[in-house]
Amino acid sequence: MTHELKTARRIGPIIQFLRFGNLSEPPTGVIQCARRRERDMATLDSGTTCSSWNYSGHRLAAGSVDGTLSVYDSPVPSSYSSFTRSSKVRVSESSLVKIVWLPSEYGDAVACICEDGSLSIWEEVSEDTHALEWKLCKSLMSKSSQVLDVQFGVSRKSLKMVAAYSDGYLRVFELLNPLELKNWQLQAEFQNVIDSLSALGKPSTLSASVSWNPMRSGEQEPSFVLAFNSDSPHLNSSKIWEFDEAHNRWLAVAELASPEDKGDPVYAVSWAPNIGRPYEVVAVATHKGIGIWQVGLAPDLDGRLPVKKAASLSGHQGEVWEMEWDMSGMTLATTGSDGMVRLWQSNLNGEWHEQAMLEPVPS
Structure with a gap:
């Protein structure tokens, strides 16, 4: 069986992606730091299937084919010293396929998506003066559909969790008590379609991608972009959903x-941080390439936001796996089935180009 390892690491203004694929044996992943010289930062177990850095980049969570979650820490994070495993816990009988850290203000906690379609939230706690250990806070399992993606967004009042399911529905959960990660309430449930007339039966979906607007002021409502890779054209296209607090509902605004x-299936979406731009920027990846979209901030009379496709990027030969922006929202890192990592930037004239191409080498 072929297993793949994906990792992302923020170092300065860029994002490093490493993904090992097409190996005859489960890989042992080596995370490396490129700061003037190359050196190993962490070695992950054979059978690692997914990984995720926390918001500060000081902790790494990795999932395995045997359903275990491992967390790695650095004794001196600021020095980029070697990471060592601090804990390991069995979270599922099936393989882990994705790990997402909760926002740092809610403690050290992760959401785990497993191959059986289940979603669980785990928190690192210390009980009765005992050593820190990871405890299950919440488990979500549907008999009729599987969780494909999950992301967290912070609104003015609470933490929200958006989960995309294989039946084409997205479910928005709200944390009732910030001190109790087990108390989640279903706030909304709807399909990724513009109007109710386009509502679908049960489509065949391969994947979904969710990305929250990362920088919303206290006066703005939370919003996210969602897309699917399915056999349903109405479901696939990337749509921006914004919460209408006055009517307590989510609206498709773009x-x-x-x-x-x-109707094109979408592989990945990523919303860029906005530092001073008069518009938002969202990247959308399909089989035709990567589209860079500009989204206006002022809605029209129908409540829709103006959109403009600013660029079409090509380079990956095949499917785009993941996309992520740097903290300034100026550099986009992408990785795909061609085994390459590409960094994209726009010049002063707004023209996008490939800034760098990286080829990770397994150790």
């Missing part, structure tokens, strides 16, 4: 797809 591309 669709990021050209008329001829609306």
Whole structure:
């Protein structure tokens, strides 16, 4: 069986992606730091299937094919010293496929998606003066559908969790008590379609991608972009959903797809941080390449936000796996089935180009 390892690491203004694939044996992953010289930062177990850095980049969580969650720490994070495993816990009988850290203000906690479609939230706690250990806070399992992606967003009042399911529905959960990660309430449930007339039966979905607007002021409502890779054209296209507090509902305020591309399956979406721009920037990856979309901030009379496709990027030969912006929202890192990592930037004229191409080498 072939296993793949994906990792992402923020170092200065760039993001490093490492992904090992097409190996005849489960890989042992080596995370390396490129700061003037190359050296090993962490070695992950054979059978590692997914990984995720926390918001500060000081902790690494890794999932395994045997359903275990391992957490690695650095004794001196600021020095980029070697990471060692601090804990290991069995979270599922099936393989882990994705790990997402909760926002740091809610403690050290992660959400785990497993191959059986289940979603669970684990928190590192210390009980009765005992050593720190990871405890299960919440488990979500549906008999009719599987969780494909999950992301967290902080609103003015609470922490929200968006989970995308294989039936084409997204479910928004709200944390009732910030001190109790087990108390989640279902706030909304709807399909990724513009209007109710497009509501679908049960589509065949391969994947989904969710990305929250990372920088919302206290006066703005939370919003996120969602897309699917499925056999349903109405479901696939990337749509921006914004919460309407006055009516306590989520509204589709923009669709990021050209008329001829609306039915294309979407592999990944990523919302860029906004530092001073008069518009938002969202990256959308399909089999035709990566689209860079500009989203206006002022809605029209119908409540829709103006959108403009600013660039089309090509380079990955095949499917785009992941995309992530740097902290300034100026550099986009992408990785795909061609085994390459590409960094994209725009010049002063707004023209996008490939800034660098990296080829990770397994140790």
